[in-house]
Amino acid sequence: MRALTWQEPGKVEVIDVPKPTIQDPTDAIIRVTSTAICGSDLHLYGVLGPYLGKGDVLGHEFMGIVEETGSQVTNLVPGDRVVVPFNISRGKCWMCSRGFFAQCETTQNTKYDKGASLFGFSKMYGEVPGGQAEYVRVPHADFGPVKVSEGFADERALYLSDILPTAWQGVKWANVPKGGSLAIIGAGPADHLRRILWRSHGTDLCARGGCPRVRTF
Template sequence: MKALTWQGIEDVQVREVADPVIQEPTDAIVRVTSTAICGSDLHLYKVLAPYLTPGDVLGHEFMGIVEEVGSGVQNLAVGDRVVVPFTISCGHCWMCRRGLFAQCETTQNVDQGMGASLFGYTSLYGRVPGGQAEMVRVPHADFGPVKVPHDGHPDERYLYLSDILPTAWQGVVYADVPEGGTLAVVGLGPVGQLAVRSALHRGVKQVIGIDLVPERLARAEQAGAVVINSAQTKDVVAAVKDLTDGRGADSVLDAVGMEAHGNPVSEKIVTATSHLPGPAARLAFEKVGIDRLAALHLSLELARRGGTVSISGVYGGAADPMPLLQMFDKGLTLRMGQCHVQRWTDELFEIANQTEDVLGLESLATHHLPLDQAAEAYKTFQTKSDGCLKVVLKP
């Protein structure tokens, strides 16, 4: 079959790889009908290179049709249409019973000191072949995949249930916006856009969207957010205070993560680390690595005293400098972590499955391409060129 494989820093290629097969009774084989490029895939494209091996199959946002099921899978049948959460969870361990699916103890990567395994996401998270491929082996298919109807809706009505929709939703829940309060969303990529829409859907009174890409700002404004162009605003913090009675936002959601713009020194360090030989790069990343923190530091500044900062963007540095005096003095609450996808599946499926596309899921993607063009799509997505916000690939 064809699959998108990582071959080196900023080098991904569609190659012929072996077809997946059932390995455990709880496995299923899914023929992929749609797969997306996620912002966190860009971390693999460059920053997390030390944890990848040439030939690794990427991708963790996908859906498709069940082609085969193991003997232990009773909840699925051949022909079912399913969307697959990016977190691989058993559904019955101590963590899963508490809704902490991203910390599943059955698939936890204990040797790496990391949480549950993820599709297509490095040796840190199990090195499980991903979904930017024609077919995928889905472990723990007796729990993970979500059946969606053959109802005539295009895949994109349900595709984002795999990752970015629940990630945005969890970020808004974690932000804990008080009644009548304000949420500032830093970064208006796909997760940020869905966070804006989710917050407004949940009744947040005022949502402020912050970015520097005009097309993304326009989309958030169209959805109902007040927008601030950080590239054209001299003092973003002051601008947010002007909108919030001088206090700052009650809650802030960082939807950017480790690849934020704004600190060329950090960028050079991150780039240099990713180019070190594998073992040295991994040691540097885990012990002295830093992230580009412009978005996170801005989020901390934007929050009012006693406010909450919710972090949905992925960070990985071990030596990130943080303004602890400011954080302590302001009495901020921080919430963060990998999304517990299945925790939000039922309520989000009900929203996605309505007759009306209330969250604009079908119109989120700007680029629809065949899998064969995935390498070019990664470059376009990374550079945000051609108005690229979200890419959906068709195997």
């Protein structure tokens, strides 16, 4: 299959790589239909370069169609359309039970003092081949992937893989009080999503008589 791979700092290439196969009974193989580039992928060009190997498959924002499942996967069947979150979690540990899926103790990378494994994001995060490829192996497939109905185009559903939850979490954790203001530093895609999310949240506050201002710097 074809995949985007890291070659050296500042250089990536689309090359032929082996198609992934089921390695554990909790795996699923996804045929990728859409993928996106995250701003954090730029870290792989420089600062995280020493933790990458030539030929590593990149990408952690993707969705597609389930092609094959392991014997212990019960929530997915071949043909399901899914969007896959960037972090790999099992959903059964202490951290996951409290909603800290990015710190999953099952996939945590203690050797590098890092959290849960991530798709396509260096050996510091599990060295799991990423989703900028024709196919990808998804570990613990019963927990992470989210089924998507046919009524949503890839261009809409793909945001659920990373950037939209990231923006939503930032707005939620800002915990701005009623009548307060929210400063959004930057004007990248995630920042614009934060603005949209905050305005949708602010509509309700306006109805109660207080409408925070939104400024983008």
